[in-house]
Amino acid sequence: MFGKKKPEVLVVGAGPVGQLAALALAKRGVQVEIVDTGIWACSHSYALALHPDALALLDHFGLRDAALRKAYPVHTVGIYDETGRRAQVALTANGNLRDCMAVLRQDAIEALFEKALDEAGVKIGWRRELVDLASNVDHVLAKVNRLERDSRGYVVARSEWVVAATERFDVPFVLGADGYESETRRSLGIDFDEVGEPEYFAIFEFQTDADLENEMRVCFAGGTVNVLWPLPGGGCRWSFQLPANVSDEPNRDKDRLLLSGGLEHSKLVDDTHLRQFLEERAPWFTGSVDHIAWRMVVRFERRLAKSFGQHRIWLAGDAAHTTGPVGVQSMNVGLFEAWDLAHMMHRSLHEGAPLCDIASSSARWQAEWQRLHGLSGGLKVEAQTDPWVAEHAAALLSCLPAHGKKLDALAAQIGLSF
Ligand SMILES: Cc1cc2nc3c(=O)[nH]c(=O)nc-3n(C[C@H](O)[C@H](O)[C@H](O)COP(=O)(O)OP(=O)(O)OC[C@H]3O[C@@H](n4cnc5c(N)ncnc54)[C@H](O)[C@@H]3O)c2cc1C
Structure with a gap:
């Protein structure tokens, strides 16, 4: 377009990670x-x-207060079994x-x-699909x-959308940040x-009168492993891990969202199952179950x-890693990867920093993910660790909402270390 400056970076994907990068x-x-x-945002x-620390990252954009106004604040992680709370980790000093x-919906x-x-x-170019990269x-x-x-153009597989035009970007x-099925990652081969077994979770969101105590x-x-999140507006989300044999369900496919009206999976997540999960796994949850607004199996x-990229093409977020949902690590760590990549790309473009700086930074993130996936030894038990916590140390790694030094500090509160 006339007067528009030539782009220096093309960000592929406008999920939370791509948007923060931009x-x-x-x-x-x-x-x-x-x-x-x-077509538009999620x-x-x-x-x-x-x-x-991701909330603190928003300070750079003056967005922390706006996020807090819409959020339910959580100050502690309670670690429970069927009988009640067995340990607690403080998130704020x-x-x-x-x-x-900040519990805040992705949308x-x-x-x-x-x-x-x-x-x-910066306007997001919705309805734009990256189809090829050459460096x-x-x-x-x-x-x-x-x-x-449009009735013109050629039909895109399995949709009524057509390709109206092809745009070519020539960028440094x-x-x-194009998510799980990243075309960027694929184009780099x-x-x-x-790095671990897939897990299935039945997820329910409903209104409740329970006092969720900012936990x-x-x-x-x-x-x-199951997780209860208080939501802004008096609701909550329960995510229940399903037994491993659910993966033998008919019609299993690569699609992460299994329940989109499919009858064979809806039987897994009806109201009866919700009540049964609560009764068996969390009898201490005595709050009401009102107005189930969302339920599905994922x-x-x-x-x-x-690797997280090479030369002039780099990955962040779900394009580079995926994990279980409990500690919300994939999106949050992805925001930091995006922040770092933006910094490194700026330094290369405007300050002449060498490309190897980006490679080193991305290698550090890859190593952090090895740690988050327990591939570099996992959480270690100390002599003073509570035996119940020790028994659950391996599973706790992906449940703690942190990475880097903050993760070490949270783990240390319950007698665990790397
Ligand atoms: C049903 C469901 C439930 C989930 N529940 C949880 C949960 O409880 N806890 C949790 O921590 N995480 C959960 N997740 C995962 C979480 O949504 C992701 O970790 C997070 O969205 C990652 O953000 P991202 O920006 O890296 O990628 P995404 O949010 O996936 O964004 C990628 C974007 O790239 C776009 N894109 C893809 N290909 C192209 C292309 N070729 N060209 C242009 N654009 C492209 C997509 O349209 C998308 O908008 C869930 C995911 C799903 C699908």
């Missing part, structure tokens, strides 16, 4: 384009909490609201970011299809290895990309 680039004066296959509450974990997070992007003059010594060529509901960098509750029961895979 915001961080724009804040540093980098010319950024962001595209997403979607309208669901998938990942639903910002870790305390002094109960300070600004340092809490609310994305709406906050999209508004900030709009104010920074050169000093630039990357990206082919992006513009999708429209591409930042792939990077393996996305399974996220992780509940180990009968070999399963398959969560544990995967890690062999």
Whole structure:
């Protein structure tokens, strides 16, 4: 378009991680384009909490207070079994609201970011699908299809959308935040290895009169891990891990969202099951169950990309790693990866920093994910560790809402270390 500056970074994917990357680039004066296959921002509450340090990251954009206004503040992680609370981890040193974990729906997070992007003059290019990437010594060529509901163009597989036009970007960098099925990762030929068994969770959101005491509750029961989240507006979300043999269900496919009206899976998550899960796994939950607004079964895979990119094309968020839902680690750590990549790309573009700096930073994130997946030894038990906590040490690793030094500090509160 006339007068528009040439983009320096193409961000692929406008989930929370891609949007934060675009915001961080724009804040540093980098010319950024962001595209997403979607028609508009996500309208669901998938990942639903910002870790305390991710909330603090929003300070860079003046968004922490706006996020807090919409959030339910969580100050502690309670660790339970069927009988009640067995351990507790404090997220805030002094109960300070600004340092809490903010329970905030993913669509609310994305709406906050999209508004900030709009104010920074960056418009998300919805209905734009990256279909090809080719890189050169000093630039990357990206082919992006513009999708429209139109009788012209050619039909895109399994949808009524057609390719109305193909746009070509010639940019110094591409930042792939295009999620689990990342085309960016695929174009680089990077393996996305399974590093653990997939897990299935039945997820319910409903209104309740229970006092949830500003606590996220992780509940180990009968070999399963379950989590209770208080939600803004008086509701809560319970996620119950399903037995491993659920993966033998008919019609199993790679689709993470198993229940989209399919009868064969709906039997797993009706009201009777919710009551049965509560009775068996969390009899201490005596709150009411009113107005079930959302219920489904989701398959969560544990995967890690062999590398987080190369040369001028780099990955962040679910494009590089996936894990279980309890500690909300994939999205939150992804926000930090995006923040770092934006910083590194800016330094390379505007300060002449070498490309190997980006490679080193991404290698550190890959190593952190090895740790989060327990591939570098996992959490260790100390002599003074409570035996019940010791028994659940391995499973606790992906349940604590933190990474890096903050994760060490949370683990230390219950006598665990790396
Ligand atoms: C049903 C469901 C329930 C979930 N529940 C939880 C939970 O309880 N707790 C939890 O921690 N996590 C949960 N998650 C995972 C969580 O949503 C992700 O970790 C988070 O969204 C990752 O953010 P992201 O920005 O990296 O990727 P995403 O949010 O996946 O965003 C990627 C974006 O890239 C776009 N895109 C993909 N391919 C292309 C392309 N070729 N061209 C252009 N754009 C493209 C997509 O449209 C999408 O908007 C859930 C996920 C699902 C699907």
